[in-house]
Amino acid sequence: MRAGILLRPEEDIPGRPRGRNTRAVCPVPGQSVIIERPMRVLPRIAIVVGTRPEIIKMAPVVRACQKRGVPFLLLHTGQHYSFEMDGVFFKELGLPPAHHNLAIGSGTHAAQLAAILAGMEPILAAERPDVLLVEGDTNSVLGAALCAHKMGIRVGHVEAGLRSYDRGMPEEINRILTDHLSDHLFAPTDRSRDILLGEGVTAERIHVTGNTVVDELMLQRERASGAADPARFGIANGRYALATVHRAENVDDDRRLRGIFEGLADAARALDLTVLAALHPRTSKRLSELGLQMNGAVRALPPLPYLEFLGLQSRAALMLTDSGGVQEEACCLGVPCVTLRDNTERPESVEVGANVLAGADPARIAACAREMNAKPRGWRNPFGDGKSGLRIVDLLIAE
Ligand code: UD1
Numbered sequence: 093m094r095a096g097i098l099l100r101p102e103e104d105i106p107g108r109p110r111g112r113n114t115r116a117v118c119p120v121p122g123q124s125v126i127i128e129r130p131m132r133v134l135p136r137i138a139i140v141v142g143t144r145p146e147i148i149k150m151a152p153v154v155r156a157c158q159k160r161g162v163p164f165l166l167l168h169t170g171q172h173y174s175f176e177m178d179g180v181f182f183k184e185l186g187l188p189p190a191h192h193n194l195a196i197g198s199g200t201h202a203a204q205l206a207a208i209l210a211g212m213e214p215i216l217a218a219e220r221p222d223v224l225l226v227e228g229d230t231n232s233v234l235g236a237a238l239c240a241h242k243m244g245i246r247v248g249h250v251e252a253g254l255r256s257y258d259r260g261m262p263e264e265i266n267r268i269l270t271d272h273l274s275d276h277l278f279a280p281t282d283r284s285r286d287i288l289l290g291e292g293v294t295a296e297r298i299h300v301t302g303n304t305v306v307d308e309l310m311l312q313r314e315r316a317s318g319a320a321d322p323a324r325f326g327i328a329n330g331r332y333a334l335a336t337v338h339r340a341e342n343v344d345d346d347r348r349l350r351g352i353f354e355g356l357a358d359a360a361r362a363l364d365l366t367v368l369a370a371l372h373p374r375t376s377k378r379l380s381e382l383g384l385q386m387n388g389a390v391r392a393l394p395p396l397p398y399l400e401f402l403g404l405q406s407r408a409a410l411m412l413t414d415s416g417g418v419q420e421e422a423c424c425l426g427v428p429c430v431t432l433r434d435n436t437e438r439p440e441s442v443e444v445g446a447n448v449l450a451g452a453d454p455a456r457i458a459a460c461a462r463e464m465n466a467k468p469r470g471w472r473n474p475f476g477d478g479k480s481g482l483r484i485v486d487l488l489i490a491e
């Protein structure tokens with residue numbers, strides 16, 4: 093451990109021997125002094141968030157730091173900034189405000205990365221955290237990890253070792269680069285650990301922790317069920333599917349985007365369901381540029397708050413999505429998922445029978461929706477036990 097803050101004696105650290113403070117005899121006869129000797133130096137952790145899923149998946153890490161009394165610094169790149177993509181999650185999840193917000197906003201990949209590198213450097217130079225944690229595969233993740241690595245600050249990658257093997261996805265490149273420059277790789281599953289080992293990452297850098305998405309879901313599930321009411325949309329419980337679409341490869345490709353929305357409408361008709369589509373701003377913008385109208389079976393909604401989204405998800409007949417996090421959540425909630433992509437970096441959900449890849453072809457989307465709707469539920473959750481955040485922070489403490 094390079095630098096750190098002496099905070100508390102060792103007996104509070106899980107897994108460490110207790111009672112190592114020392115009572116020493118003072119040279120002055122008849123007097124003694126207690127020498128407080130905190131045996132552990134707690135790391136100072138910088139936790140980076142930038143987009144909606146990072147805020148949600150880093151919340152358990154923030155809580156774990158709070159629980160263990162570890163000093164942390166919350167750094168927001170500002171990649172997402174609209175209230176419904178950013179502020180609402182801080183509010184709902186009770187997160188403290190970010191200590192710094194780079195406000196990089198929207199832009200090209202190069203512009204976002206450059207703004208993060210330039211904005212993050214002086215902050216890290218002034219704050220000198222011992223370790224910087226990033227989560228996932230966004231431009232915020234790569235930018236912050238690269239900046240910290242260049243400055244000699246250790247990097248921990250939460251959700252390491254995921255691969256779609258589709259190098260056309262910006263996320264795939266972000267993941268690979270971040271994994272290979274990280275010092276601590278927190279792999280959610282054995283499969284992701286094996287992928288990293290296969291790429292030559294040394295075993296001592298890898299820890300299988302589960303995915304923090306499960307921690308947040310388990311913590312919020314009850315609250316979420318009270319926050320969601322399908323009747324708000326005039327729908328009885330279970331008679332709807334919930335959809336999200338936002339991937340660049342879908343939204344920025346007119347043929348795929350049209351195919352997906354046609355497929356959602358076909359699936360709705362085939363199953364006699366309403367599809368509630370909670371749309372990312374990127375998607376609403378493109379749909380209105382294309383003049384694409386929803387028909388009655390598909391209802392376009394704005395991005396929803398996490399609790400409402402999770403509550404609706406847990407009672408949905410089916411999820412239709414190109415989101416990474418939603419594939420994991422649906423699997424944990426026991427709700428079948430149709431993934432609107434040709435590949436996934438979450439194959440565990442397909443292997444347990446919770447998920448199927450439908451791509452962007454309307455006929456295939458409708459067929460997959462029928463297949464998944466008819467499928468018995470009750471698969472195993474491969475993504476963890478809900479203690480990933482604590483596991484990650486404890487591993488850093490034990491370093
Ligand atoms: C980003 C990530 C993606 C992740 C997603 C989570 C990259 C390359 N992509 O995609 O991996 O799955 O976040 O949601 O990092 N916009 C708003 N308000 C906002 C944010 C964005 O209106 O708060 C609109 C803007 O028009 C912007 C567009 O959405 O141009 C795309 O935003 P951007 O951050 O570039 O990528 P996402 O599609 O959000």
Ligand code: UDP
Binds near residue numbers: 399415
């Ligand atoms: N989510 C949300 N409201 C929505 C859509 C998604 O709160 O309207 C949550 C969802 O529960 C999950 C996360 O956002 O936790 C997934 O984020 P997103 O799909 O934007 O990104 P990805 O996981 O694909 O990177």
